[in-house]
Amino acid sequence: MPTEIAVIPGDGIGREVTPAAVSVLKATGPEFEFVDGKAGDRVATETGAALPSETYDLAAEADATLFGAAGETAADVILPLREAVGSFVNVRPARAYPGVDSVRPETDLVFLRENTEGVYSGHESRLSGDLSTLTRVVTTSASERLAEFACEYVDEGEYEGFHVAHKANVMRETDGRFRDAVIGVADDRGVDCEEVLMDAFATRVCLEPDEFAVVVCPNLAGDVLSDLAAGLVGGLGMLPSANVGPDRALFEPVHGSAPDIAGEGVANPAAAIFSAAMLLEYLGHDEEGGAVREAMKTVLSEGPRTPDLGGDASTDDVTEAVVSRLD
Amino acid sequence: MPTEIAVIPGDGIGREVTPAAVSVLKATGPEFEFVDGKAGDRVATETGAALPSETYDLAAEADATLFGAAGETAADVILPLREAVGSFVNVRPARAYPGVDSVRPETDLVFLRENTEGVYSGHESRLSGDLSTLTRVVTTSASERLAEFACEYVDEGEYEGFHVAHKANVMRETDGRFRDAVIGVADDRGVDCEEVLMDAFATRVCLEPDEFAVVVCPNLAGDVLSDLAAGLVGGLGMLPSANVGPDRALFEPVHGSAPDIAGEGVANPAAAIFSAAMLLEYLGHDEEGGAVREAMKTVLSEGPRTPDLGGDASTDDVTEAVVSRLD
Numbered sequence: 255m256p257t258e259i260a261v262i263p264g265d266g267i268g269r270e271v272t273p274a275a276v277s278v279l280k281a282t283g284p285e286f287e288f289v290d291g292k293a294g295d296r297v298a299t300e301t302g303a304a305l306p307s308e309t310y311d312l313a314a315e316a317d318a319t320l321f322g323a324a325g326e327t328a329a330d331v332i333l334p335l336r337e338a339v340g341s342f343v344n345v346r347p348a349r350a351y352p353g354v355d356s357v358r359p360e361t362d363l364v365f366l367r368e369n370t371e372g373v374y375s376g377h378e379s380r381l382s383g384d385l386s387t388l389t390r391v392v393t394t395s396a397s398e399r400l401a402e403f404a405c406e407y408v409d410e411g412e413y414e415g416f417h418v419a420h421k422a423n424v425m426r427e428t429d430g431r432f433r434d435a436v437i438g439v440a441d442d443r444g445v446d447c448e449e450v451l452m453d454a455f456a457t458r459v460c461l462e463p464d465e466f467a468v469v470v471c472p473n474l475a476g477d478v479l480s481d482l483a484a485g486l487v488g489g490l491g492m493l494p495s496a497n498v499g500p501d502r503a504l505f506e507p508v509h510g511s512a513p514d515i516a517g518e519g520v521a522n523p524a525a526a527i528f529s530a531a532m533l534l535e536y537l538g539h540d541e542e543g544g545a546v547r548e549a550m551k552t553v554l555s556e557g558p559r560t561p562d563l564g565g566d567a568s569t570d571d572v573t574e575a576v577v578s579r580l581d
Numbered sequence: 582m583p584t585e586i587a588v589i590p591g592d593g594i595g596r597e598v599t600p601a602a603v604s605v606l607k608a609t610g611p612e613f614e615f616v617d618g619k620a621g622d623r624v625a626t627e628t629g630a631a632l633p634s635e636t637y638d639l640a641a642e643a644d645a646t647l648f649g650a651a652g653e654t655a656a657d658v659i660l661p662l663r664e665a666v667g668s669f670v671n672v673r674p675a676r677a678y679p680g681v682d683s684v685r686p687e688t689d690l691v692f693l694r695e696n697t698e699g700v701y702s703g704h705e706s707r708l709s710g711d712l713s714t715l716t717r718v719v720t721t722s723a724s725e726r727l728a729e730f731a732c733e734y735v736d737e738g739e740y741e742g743f744h745v746a747h748k749a750n751v752m753r754e755t756d757g758r759f760r761d762a763v764i765g766v767a768d769d770r771g772v773d774c775e776e777v778l779m780d781a782f783a784t785r786v787c788l789e790p791d792e793f794a795v796v797v798c799p800n801l802a803g804d805v806l807s808d809l810a811a812g813l814v815g816g817l818g819m820l821p822s823a824n825v826g827p828d829r830a831l832f833e834p835v836h837g838s839a840p841d842i843a844g845e846g847v848a849n850p851a852a853a854i855f856s857a858a859m860l861l862e863y864l865g866h867d868e869e870g871g872a873v874r875e876a877m878k879t880v881l882s883e884g885p886r887t888p889d890l891g892g893d894a895s896t897d898d899v900t901e902a903v904v905s906r907l908d
């Protein structure tokens with residue numbers, strides 16, 4: 255049985271960069287069966303559901319999923335999709351590349367973002383006309399599972415250790431639990447783990463990005479701090495991500511649907527193609543994943559480049575250039 | 582009756598930069614009575630309380646308070662002190678200055694951070710051995726009060742409008758309430774208000790800091806995003822802040838107690854001195870406040886400079902240089 259890849263382009267430039275990533279995957283050798291799924295604003299308008307149950311089931315059963323982007327309905331699509339694949343960690347590399355203008359060219363970070371709880375728990379209440387609450391949830395079990403993943407990630411990548419970012423000086427019980435659980439696992443595994451307050455991290459990463467490498471964070475902290483790192487490396491256009499669960503995973507560019515340039519065929523496919531590289535590695539095709547990453551890096555540095563990077567190439571031009579380097 | 586200023590140096594370099602700010606205030610003309618208060622790690626070790634009730638009362642009754650920094654006990658000191666002055670907004674300017682190395686020299690931002698609720702509500706529970714929760718609180722009344730302040734700030738500063746940063750796509754009920762309340766007030770007052778997701782802001786402020794000027798945020802978002810802006814302008818050493826309440830206010834550098842350099846007499850007093858300028862303006866001494874700010878800016882650009890800015894001057898050298906420019 256060939257490996258099944260769910261392909262969910264979504265809205266806007268998701269419909270341009272996802273096919274680009276699929277073309278690249280097809281050029282790599284391993285036999286995949288691609289199955290398309292619908293999600294996003296368009297299908298919400300047609301059917302009333304931004305994430306039809308067929309699409310949820312598709313992601314829940316495929317070996318891996320490639321997602322593009324969604325527009326207004328983004329949260330209604332991506333949060334359930336992360337759940338569909340049972341994802342407990344969102345892996346977000348933020349690297350500066352030669353040939354891409356960046357505020358901090360020495361940035362080379364990977365965020366390991368908790369992907370199930372924190373303020374994303376979904377428990378909100380309107381208690382009165384004046385007052386609403388949100389229940390932020392932190393469990394030791396989810397924090398430990400993330401920390402186990404981080405320790406393996408550090409071992410495999412031969413990193414020296416990792417940082418854990420948190421705000422336990424204010425969220426003493428919840429982020430305190432998170433921090434203690436993560437440090438506890440790291441200690442047991444003999445992995446070096448240094449804590450840093452998330453606000454202090456935001457300052458320090460701008461000043462000395464090379465002081466950090468792997469950063470473990472609660473859900474919202476990981477969202478904001480990885481987007482900050484995206485700013486340091488030149489924007490969201492280059493950031494891939496993997497939502498990893500115990501048995502399957504979903505890969506997506508960190509960028510959104512970019513309605514301002516959608517339909518013009520000039521979206522930068524780098525983030526989607528780097529996401530495809532992560533997908534290949536996740537499925538054990540390390541050599542092919544590495545080849546895709548190297549090909550994409552070479553194209554970033556030598557061109558052709560899309561307009562966001564100062565070039566005038568189309569999405570197809572870039573994709574073909576990447577594919578031609580894989581042969 | 583002279584205006585009473587509570588002076589709470591706290592720990593570490595708070596004990597060096599706060600006297601510097603007081604020297605500058607004394608050189609400006611208005612008659613102030615300075616009353617000292619204790620807080621921080623040292624007094625916690627001596628008395629068991631990081632914020633003795635006398636100090637709380639002092640801040641609650643003084644016309645204005647100048648605070649330095651606290652060490653390990655920072656949250657136990659600064660959160661109650663903000664409450665003591667009834668502060669509902671934390672005003673945090675983040676500006677790049679000529680003469681100071683900065684990642685983004687065009688940065689000129691002011692964060693208006695909600696200062697009473699959000700995840701700072703203090704409601705946390707340990708529900709089981711595995712699970713803890715935090716109740717995040719958002720009220721329309723606090724959000725509107727902040728927005729009223731923002732509208733006045735924009736009018737007085739002749740800004741074009743302000744941004745409101747939030748994460749209402751995930752925290753729909755709580756940040757949705759915050760966003761709607763803020764936009765509602767801005768609409769009523771005819772002030773231009775544009776919303777931005779806090780993660781998108783983190784990316785965009787690195788890429789195009791001059792797209793933003795005044796940024797209104799929930800409590801934790803304001804904490805993290807203003808520290809991010811500190812990174813863009815060269816670190817926390819330059820950032821002053823004002824915790825403003827209806828009848829009184831507390832002024833503090835955004836930096837911490839910096840135990841690594843405390844006691845050496847080389848702490849950068851710029852953030853404390855800029856905080857003193859904000860204090861003067863708050864008390865209606867606009868001309869004196871402006872003069873202090875200009876003097877500090879000139880010294881930043883012409884020297885003497887402390888070691889964090891590449892110089893070899895002491896805190897006293899810098900303070901004397903500022904004072905000499907006030908005559």
Ligand SMILES: CC(C)[C@H](C(=O)O)[C@@H](O)C(=O)O
Nearest residue numbers: 328329332333477750751780
């Ligand atoms: C769309 C939104 C729900 C999502 C998130 O907050 O996780 C996005 O910002 C992201 O980071 O993938």
Ligand SMILES: CC(C)[C@H](C(=O)O)[C@@H](O)C(=O)O
Nearest residue numbers: 423424453655656659660804
């Ligand atoms: C010390 C801490 C409680 C405080 C905060 O989170 O508000 C600090 O980070 C700040 O920004 O003044």
